[in-house]
Amino acid sequence: DGGITQSPKYLFRKEGQNVTLSCEQNLNHDAMYWYRQDPGQGLRLIYYSQIVNDFQKGDIAEGYSVSREKKESFPLTVTSAQKNPTAFYLCASRSRGSSYEQYFGPGTRLTVT
Amino acid sequence: QKEVEQDPGPLSVPEGAIVSLNCTYSNSAFQYFMWYRQYSRKGPELLMYTYSSGNKEDGRFTAQVDKSSKYISLFIRDSQPSDSATYLCAMTIPSGAGSYQLTFGKGTKLSVIP
Numbered sequence: 176d177g178g179i180t181q182s183p184k185y186l187f188r189k190e191g192q193n194v195t196l197s198c199e200q201n202l203n204h205d206a207m208y209w210y211r212q213d214p215g216q217g218l219r220l221i222y223y224s225q226i227v228n229d230f231q232k233g234d235i236a237e238g239y240s241v242s243r244e245k246k247e248s249f250p251l252t253v254t255s256a257q258k259n260p261t262a263f264y265l266c267a268s269r270s271r272g273s274s275y276e277q278y279f280g281p282g283t284r285l286t287v288t
Numbered sequence: 289q290k291e292v293e294q295d296p297g298p299l300s301v302p303e304g305a306i307v308s309l310n311c312t313y314s315n316s317a318f319q320y321f322m323w324y325r326q327y328s329r330k331g332p333e334l335l336m337y338t339y340s341s342g343n344k345e346d347g348r349f350t351a352q353v354d355k356s357s358k359y360i361s362l363f364i365r366d367s368q369p370s371d372s373a374t375y376l377c378a379m380t381i382p383s384g385a386g387s388y389q390l391t392f393g394k395g396t397k398l399s400v401i402p
Contacts, residue, residue, distance in 0.1 A: 179331075206387065215296055217376065217394035218332075225387050233389075265331055269388070275320035275380045277390060279331030 178202065179280035181266050186285045188260075196251045196283045198266035206269040207249040208277060211235060211262045218265065224249055253285065260287045291315050294377055294393025303402050307364040311377035311393045314358065318379035318391070321353050323362045326374045326395065335375075336362070367400045374398070 179200045188194045200207065206225045210218040220233030224243040238257025243249050249268075253260045263284050267277040294311045301307055309323075320339055324332035336351040338344045338360075344351045350363040364371055377393040 215394060217294075218390075218392040220389065223387075223389070263329075267331075275322060275337055275388065275390075276334055279324075279333065281331050282329070284329070 179266055179268055179278055181264075181280040181283050183283060184281065186283055188285070188287050190287055191255045192287075193252055193254050194260075194285065194287075196253065196264055196266075196285070198249045198251065198280060199247055200249075200266075200268045200278075200280075201247060202268055202270070202278065203246070204268035204278070205246070205271045207243070208267040208269070209233075209239075209241065209249070209251045210265045210267065212265060212282075213262050221251065221264075253287075260285060292377065292379060292391050292393045295396055296394050298397040298399060300399045300401060301367055303367060303369060303400055305367050305400075307362075307367050307371070307398060307400075309362040309364075309375050309377075309396050309398070311360050312358055313360070313379060313391075315379075315381065315391075316355075316358065317381050319382070320380040320388075321351070321360050322378045322380075322390075323349075323351055324376040324378055324392075326376060328373075332376055367398075369400045369402050372399050 208223040209221040222241040224230035240252045266280040322337040323335045325335045326332040341355045348365045352361040374395040376395040378390045380388045383389045
């Protein structure tokens with residue numbers, strides 16, 4: 176089945192620790208995105224990548240880092256510099272031929288205490 | 289003023305009712321208008337998209353865009369309990385070099401009561 180996988184579904188960390196969220200897609204999509212979703216806040220763009228070895232900051236990149244070493248993979252690291260890391264994190268991808276449709280993964284719920 | 293405004297609800301309706309969900313926007317450069325449905329603790333899935341002003345129908349769902357008023361709507365006819373979800377409006381704007389970014393509304397949580 177083609178799609179986007181995110182793991183794990185739930186992640187718990189202690190404050191001060193970095194944590195990396197996984198995102199893999201087998202849709203052969205060029206562009207990939209990371210969003211953060213908080214209750215009542217909608218989706219906010221953290222980082223996006225249009226091509227391997229290239230990525231750009233979104234609206235709320237502070238405290239996050241990404242890499243894009245392979246087309247299929249776009250991991251997100253939540254660093255200790257992120258002041259409010261507890262949230263639902265969504266990864267998405269888009270085909271080069273589409274100007275609108277982004278396909279979303281199932282999300283990772285990160286809780287930092 | 290945020291670029292996309294959406295009433296977060298919650299909205300509760302009886303089964304069979306007609307549901308109207310709405311978003312307003314301020315940026316006239318938005319090109320594609322979409323509605324995503326998100327079930328609890330799941331990723332959003334694209335429900336409908338439109339490009340021009342007017343109506344687009346798909347089964348029980350109708351998406352409506354009024355570019356002159358910067359207003360979009362999603363209508364759900366004969367609503368079912370399975371329609372209970374959060375509905376997010378989203379709009380695209382070109383961001384250079386063939387890239388498009390989505391701007392989302394905050395989402396409206398809908399509950400359809402049997």
